[in-house]
Amino acid sequence: MKEVIQEIENINNSFNYLVETIPIDENYDGDFITISIKDAILIKNSQARSSSKILNNYFPVNDSKVIKNTKDYFKNKNIKPIFIGKTIHDEFGFGGYNVNVGIDKKIPKNPYDDKRSCGGSSGGCAGFTAKTKFRHISIAESTGGSISTPASFCGVYGLTPTYGLISRDGLISYANSLDKIGIMAKDILDIAVGLEMIDGYDLNDCTNVKHENKNYVDLLNDDTKYKNNTIKIGLINLDENNQINNNVKDKIDQLKNNLDKSNIKVEIETVDISFINKYSLPVYYILSLSEASTNLSKLCGLRYGVQNIPTNLNYNDYFIKIRSENFSKETKRRIILGTFARMASYRDAYMNKAMRVRKLIIDKYLEIFNNFDFLIGPSTPTIAPLIDEIKNISPYEEMLADTYCCCPNLAGLPHISIPSGKDNNMPTGMMIISNHFTEDKLLWLSNKIK
Amino acid sequence: MKFTSDIIIGLEVHISLKTQSKLFCSCKNPSFHGKNIKANENVCNICLGYPGSKPHPNKQAVLFALKLANIIGCQIPKKLCFDRKNYFYPDLVKNFQITQDEFPIGMGGKIQIGLNEFVKLHHIHIEEDPGSMVISNNTCLIDYNRSGTPLIELVTNPVMTKPEQAREFLKKLIIILEYLNIFDRYNCTLKADANISIKETNYTRVEIKNINGFKDIEQALEFEINRQKDCVQNNETIKLETRGWDGTKTFFQRSKEEAADYGYYPENDIPPIKITEEIIKESMIDCNKDDIYYNKINNILEDFDINLEDLEIILEDKNLGEFFNEFLNKNCKYENKFNPQLVANYFRNRIIKILNQMEINFSKLNFNINNLTILIKKYLDKIIDNKINNLLLEKVLSESNFDLIKYIEENDLEQSSDDSFITDLAKKAILDNQIAVDAYKNGDLKSINFLVGVIMKNSRGKANPSTAKQILENILNK
Numbered sequence: 001m002k003e004v005i006q007e008i009e010n011i012n013n014s015f016n017y018l019v020e021t022i023p024i025d026e027n028y029d030g031d032f033i034t035i036s037i038k039d040a041i042l043i044k045n046s047q048a049r050s051s052s053k054i055l056n057n058y059f060p061v062n063d064s065k066v067i068k069n070t071k072d073y074f075k076n077k078n079i080k081p082i083f084i085g086k087t088i089h090d091e092f093g094f095g096g097y098n099v100n101v102g103i104d105k106k107i108p109k110n111p112y113d114d115k116r117s118c119g120g121s122s123g124g125c126a127g128f129t130a131k132t133k134f135r136h137i138s139i140a141e142s143t144g145g146s147i148s149t150p151a152s153f154c155g156v157y158g159l160t161p162t163y164g165l166i167s168r169d170g171l172i173s174y175a176n177s178l179d180k181i182g183i184m185a186k187d188i189l190d191i192a193v194g195l196e197m198i199d200g201y202d203l204n205d206c207t208n209v210k211h212e213n214k215n216y217v218d219l220l221n222d223d224t225k226y227k228n229n230t231i232k233i234g235l236i237n238l239d240e241n242n243q244i245n246n247n248v249k250d251k252i253d254q255l256k257n258n259l260d261k262s263n264i265k266v267e268i269e270t271v272d273i274s275f276i277n278k279y280s281l282p283v284y285y286i287l288s289l290s291e292a293s294t295n296l297s298k299l300c301g302l303r304y305g306v307q308n309i310p311t312n313l314n315y316n317d318y319f320i321k322i323r324s325e326n327f328s329k330e331t332k333r334r335i336i337l338g339t340f341a342r343m344a345s346y347r348d349a350y351m352n353k354a355m356r357v358r359k360l361i362i363d364k365y366l367e368i369f370n371n372f373d374f375l376i377g378p379s380t381p382t383i384a385p386l387i388d389e390i391k392n393i394s395p396y397e398e399m400l401a402d403t404y405c406c407c408p409n410l411a412g413l414p415h416i417s418i419p420s421g422k423d424n425n426m427p428t429g430m431m432i433i434s435n436h437f438t439e440d441k442l443l444w445l446s447n448k449i450k
Numbered sequence: 451m452k453f454t455s456d457i458i459i460g461l462e463v464h465i466s467l468k469t470q471s472k473l474f475c476s477c478k479n480p481s482f483h484g485k486n487i488k489a490n491e492n493v494c495n496i497c498l499g500y501p502g503s504k505p506h507p508n509k510q511a512v513l514f515a516l517k518l519a520n521i522i523g524c525q526i527p528k529k530l531c532f533d534r535k536n537y538f539y540p541d542l543v544k545n546f547q548i549t550q551d552e553f554p555i556g557m558g559g560k561i562q563i564g565l566n567e568f569v570k571l572h573h574i575h576i577e578e579d580p581g582s583m584v585i586s587n588n589t590c591l592i593d594y595n596r597s598g599t600p601l602i603e604l605v606t607n608p609v610m611t612k613p614e615q616a617r618e619f620l621k622k623l624i625i626i627l628e629y630l631n632i633f634d635r636y637n638c639t640l641k642a643d644a645n646i647s648i649k650e651t652n653y654t655r656v657e658i659k660n661i662n663g664f665k666d667i668e669q670a671l672e673f674e675i676n677r678q679k680d681c682v683q684n685n686e687t688i689k690l691e692t693r694g695w696d697g698t699k700t701f702f703q704r705s706k707e708e709a710a711d712y713g714y715y716p717e718n719d720i721p722p723i724k725i726t727e728e729i730i731k732e733s734m735i736d737c738n739k740d741d742i743y744y745n746k747i748n749n750i751l752e753d754f755d756i757n758l759e760d761l762e763i764i765l766e767d768k769n770l771g772e773f774f775n776e777f778l779n780k781n782c783k784y785e786n787k788f789n790p791q792l793v794a795n796y797f798r799n800r801i802i803k804i805l806n807q808m809e810i811n812f813s814k815l816n817f818n819i820n821n822l823t824i825l826i827k828k829y830l831d832k833i834i835d836n837k838i839n840n841l842l843l844e845k846v847l848s849e850s851n852f853d854l855i856k857y858i859e860e861n862d863l864e865q866s867s868d869d870s871f872i873t874d875l876a877k878k879a880i881l882d883n884q885i886a887v888d889a890y891k892n893g894d895l896k897s898i899n900f901l902v903g904v905i906m907k908n909s910r911g912k913a914n915p916s917t918a919k920q921i922l923e924n925i926l927n928k
């Protein structure tokens with residue numbers, strides 16, 4: 001274990017992926033798998049700040065459900081899960097590039113080029129997964145693209161499950177109708193293992209849909225369900241002729257070959273999702289910020305986290321002081337925008353309209369999935385940008401990082417980002433989307449791309 | 451807007467439900483388990499709103515609300531939806547309250563406050579109670595034991611026209627809630643916010659917050675009406691404002707010129723839950739039409755000749771009412787043994803009076819109900835007298851192992867109608883009280899009562915007074 005501990009220290013010193021480390025028994029010498037956890041997900045007795053200093057000293061009293069499930073999963077297996085620590089992300093998940101770090105920690109760096117972003121918000125998960133030489137699973141979270149974007153930038157696999165499959169109990173909410181806990185890993189097998197280990201119906205999270213756990217690992221190589229049907233794949237967002245898109249097209253060719261070898265028929269055609277593309281980003285931002293602004297209102301320095309009590313201030317001034325001093329600029333911007341969208345005189349124009357359009361987007365997807373099994377396109381429109389360049393772009397441009405991946409997130413659809421190759425020596429990602437609760441199918445297809 | 455009355459009153463009533471646990475977690479509900487818990491010891495990560503915690507609704511609370519909605523004739527929506535009402539306050543752990551905004555659990559409905567009198571409701575909804583704050587010496591202490599306990603907010607239309615009507619409304623509401631077994635006046639709380647406006651101010655609406663119980667509501671409203679009338683006379687303008695009530699007067703709290711914007715948002719941690727026919731049925735499982743206070747009163751009035759006001763008072767306590775009804779059916783319906791009004795008198799003037807003295811609710815008593823039936827019959831049969839009845843009634847109601855019959859025998863408490871026993875006493879009384887005997891013989895017929903009193907005294911209450919009187923008359927008129 002000493003080697004593992006040494007590696008964690010080395011990686012962290014150079015790339016800043018962990019905000020909190022968990023003590024490891026250095027004398028353990030059995031089989032193991034290391035596991036990292038996004039800071040927004042609670043693990044008992046380990047400080048959980050969602051990368052914000054307003055939550056300094058918040059030590060949760062319980063494990064989140066995914067941690068409990070993980071511990072249970074490995075109980076009767078000859079392999080021990082080693083929880084190594086909490087990974088850095090944009091404060092509360094607010095960002096696509098992981099430059100919005102709300103605590104006294106350095107910006108994490110891309111594992112392939114330390115001047116570039118590792119993507120956000122689950123950047124620490126992706127970076128550490130890419131960098132460690134040991135078998136590793138990272139428990140990440142996506143609200144509007146926080147798994148796909150960093151997975152793509154760092155060249156690892158990132159699965160965002162269907163909204164409602166994985167319990168959110170113990171996840172610090174960003175936008176509670178959009179937050180999804182997912183998995184990052186170095187190969188598709190460990191994505192399947194990771195999904196099996198965090199899965200499990202949870203009564204305590206009312207949004208968790210009642211279901212039986214599936215054996216995702218066994219189903220990876222099981223072609224029987226697909227032999228007699230034609231797999232229909234829709235290509236999306238591939239109009240432009242660039243390296244990212246060419247990498248996706250190469251992967252599609254590979255996929256086609258492999259399906260042919262397995263005697264599985266496949267049809268591939270281009271699908272127009274311009275309606276979804278046009279409205280997803282604005283709808284996503286209006287709803288996610290509205291929800292975030294109510295979710296974050298509990299953070300006021302009174303019962304946990306940052307405190308300055310007793311105080312001579314009245315409660316209003318005290319709350320204003322604590323929140324002004326401890327939220328980052330981006331967080332304040334999102335709270336103000338989200339509150340505005342909910343106000344009585346604007347809610348019809350923004351919040352209510354966005355909810356209606358979200359419904360239309362979901363309907364549109366479901367209509368597409370009547371005819372298609374999968375949608376495939378690039379995960380992100382660009383490779384990981386330079387950190388110095390990000391500092392100069394507008395908040396709106398920063399939001400564009402999620403252009404592609406916010407669409408399935410908004411519809412709660414399962415999707416996976418798969419490494420597709422390189423562009424200028426930087427990793428590129430390909431995204432596969434499937435219908436609600438068809439993760440087994442999604443992983444099966446992903447496994448055909450090698 | 452045109453009003454038909456000079457005074458317009460509307461109420462928003464917050465009712466704490468006696469569910470076993472809180473609304474969104476499994477902590478104890480002090481309205482059920484009592485409030486003897488140290489401050490901040492009846493809390494968990496959910497009712498403290500800790501980051502990462504998620505609410506899950508308490509089925510019992512939903513069933514209670516559905517039962518009430520159904521009984522008072524609300525329209526029940528197809529789905530149960532919760533919303534977040536956002537405002538910052540130290541007793542509100544999440545700085546938003548989980549409540550119901552657009553689709554409350556009951557729309558409309560009405561509360562019956564008299565045989566033919568109803569108050570129409572706007573709606574009822576479910577919400578969580580915040581914690582409680584104690585402010586003293588410029589310091590604020592907060593106790594979250596109450597945080598997250600279930601409330602029903604019941605909003606009337608602005609249809610009441612007199613303070614005593616508001617009082618009657620709350621009084622009857624409490625009875626109705628107790629009949630449904632979802633509230634108990636000793637552990638649960640009921641607080642009202644009253645909106646009041648009078649013609650003289652062009653119906654400018656003033657809100658009085660946090661009035662506890664039905665006695666205060668009448669006083670607070672009367673005070674406020676007089677205050678507003680005084681203001682008008684002194685040419686002061688009444689503004690839209692919120693006022694408090696300290697038990698003797700209303701006082702300014704804040705101006706309402708700018709309406710608060712709570713930025714309501716759906717509580718997405720609790721997706722809409724289908725309200726099925728089955729679940730409505732389940733909510734009514736321990737409840738039927740007879741569990742409505744006035745239905746029960748009407749049923750009794752159909753069969754028995756009893757004063758309405760007596761019935762209203764006796765049936766205030768559901769269990770006492772049930773016992774009363776049963777007693778009437780067994781003893782007054784076919785056998786015609788007792789006059790039902792005399793039975794009612796006994797319940798109102800004896801039983802309820804003693805319960806009030808004992809400061810206890812009939813349903814909270816631990817006693818042998820057969821004893822009570824025996825005692826009532828003996829009293830109505832004039833086998834025991836008034837004083838002894840009072841003594842026995844208190845023992846019957848307060849001692850669970852009390853053996854009434856044995857006690858009466860051992861202490862020889864039954865009145866005697868035994869002629870020879872009373873004749874002996876009568877003869878002695880005549881001998882000892884010649885003045886009264888002479889007065890009677892000279893035409894002062896009332897002085898015979900004095901002699902009856904002497905017999906009663908010498909028999910230590912055992913002699914039946916009417917028998918004694920008859921025997922005296924027989925002897926004296928010989």
Ligand SMILES: [Zn+2]
Nearest residue numbers: 475477494497
């Ligand atoms: Zn609790």
